[in-house]
Amino acid sequence: MTRTPETPASTSVPPRAAATHASAGGTGLAAQIPRVLSIAGTDPTGGAGIQADLKSIAANGGYGMAVVTALVAQNTRGVRSVHTPPADFLAEQLDAVSDDVVIDAVKIGMLANAEYIDVVDRWLERTRVPAVVVDPVMVATSGDRLIDSSAEEALGRMLRHADLVTPNVPELAVLAKEAPVRAWPEVIAQARRVAERYDVLVLAKGGHSAGDVVRDALVSASGVVAEFTSARIHTANTHGTGCSLSSAIATLHAQTGEWASALERAKHWLADSIRLGSRLNVGTGNGPVDHFASLRRRAATPPAPAEIAEQWWTGIADVRTDIDDLAFITGLVDGSLEMDAFRHYLVQDTLYLRDYSRMLATASALAPTTSEQEFWASGAQGALAGESAVHAHFLGDLSIVDAASKAPATVGYTDHLAATAARDSYAVLIAALLPCYWIYVDVGTRMLPSAVADTPYMPWLSTYEDPTFSDASTRAIEIVTRCAAETDAATRERMWRAFRLSAEHELRFFAEPLEVTASLSR
Structure with a gap:
């Protein structure tokens, strides 16, 4: 045409x-x-x-x-x-x-x-x-x-x-x-x-x-x-x-x-x-056109990794908006967040990362290629390393973490990851692991430019200036979405559901610190 x-x-x-x-x-x-x-x-x-x-x-x-x-x-x-x-x-x-x-x-x-x-x-x-x-x-x-x-x-x-x-x-x-x-x-x-x-x-x-x-x-x-x-x-399918x-x-x-x-x-x-339109085989006169012919063809063709990335990211738009609106997030930016709430968050984050590291190691063991094995193994090591540096800056003595118990949001998230690792495939597990990569830098990189200079949380926010953050997460997105594009439709649907549920756990993880400190102050 x-x-x-x-x-x-x-x-x-x-x-x-x-x-x-x-x-x-x-x-x-x-x-x-x-x-x-x-x-x-x-x-x-x-x-x-x-x-x-x-x-x-x-x-x-x-x-x-x-x-x-x-x-x-x-x-x-x-x-x-x-x-x-x-x-x-x-x-x-x-x-x-x-x-x-x-x-x-x-x-x-x-x-x-x-x-x-x-x-x-x-x-x-x-x-x-x-x-x-x-x-x-x-x-x-x-x-x-x-x-x-x-x-x-x-x-x-x-x-x-x-x-x-x-x-x-x-x-x-x-x-x-x-x-x-x-x-x-x-x-x-x-x-x-x-x-x-x-x-x-x-x-x-x-x-x-x-x-x-x-x-x-x-x-x-x-x-x-x-x-x-x-x-x-040249066809008889011109009705309508x-x-x-x-x-x-x-x-x-x-x-x-x-x-x-x-x-x-x-x-x-x-x-x-x-x-x-003739494929519809409707009627004996001038048949209808197939309005969804293009859609049927796309449905029969696996989506490209970039399409999956767009669909999944758009599919959690409501979760991302709710995260942006949390008082915990806005308090980090303007410095109004109570330090007790942030310390609670860091303790739970450290507990979470210990289990998350184990799940990354499991992904490494299940990975079908050497490069993917190396990537997830490096992620497991990096998750443990994260307990020091910034966490220690605010918590002082990390032994406080050893005496702490997991809060409900942490339990819910880590149980979801452990259950996925135990019951499902490598593909679904890495989909469940992805929001922890994707959401955090998206939030952090957008918060940093608008943060007030004297916010006490600048040491935490400034970690997102490290380009290795986006490089690593770009690689994680590439691995997961390529895997989703190459698998069957049923597995791709389970991957999406695991990804979405992990995103919802991320929202709950951010929301809980202020809820806990508010209940303690009553």
């Missing part, structure tokens, strides 16, 4: 080390998932109408919602009858959604009569949705009119709220109030007149023309914004393509803010869906 723009449109392992998020290829929380509303009729076979819209929205990364305008008895061979609920009920559906949910985009399909169109028109007037795509269901491919002249006039009025309209060639002629045209230059010219008449972008479609090349263009009152060409796909394309464009525009790029991405997705 081509697009032609016409006009601007290592082995040193310090204790509890971890890489920053960026070092794992992550970029933080995922962008807001667009909430897209489809206003359309139904298709009980699932290939067109609201059912197709919801699949298209989901396949392109959105959250789909639906307001039903008509109950249609149809299948892949044609429409049998249409039942429309009262217009007041349509209004109630629209208000129920917009009274509760912020809507990022709307796709409008079948509106059976002028009364229905006026209901949607008034709702758009008071709701002001950021992006509105109208797929005007006016003329069937056969040329039969689907709505009367009063409804056509009402639709024309409603288009003042639209950003993009996606008519087929006969519908384009109705909107232009002209005779249908067939030659591509004439289609472009007619689309330009419609764009000017209604102050809207028009998707001019060239699928009706003969030949092995299909043209589509995004047209404004000024002319062609972008034109796309693609190879024609107009619905699917328009809802995909609405979803992708909500993510990108660009109509041309949204159209380009939607066309790539739809071409894939059309090409593989």
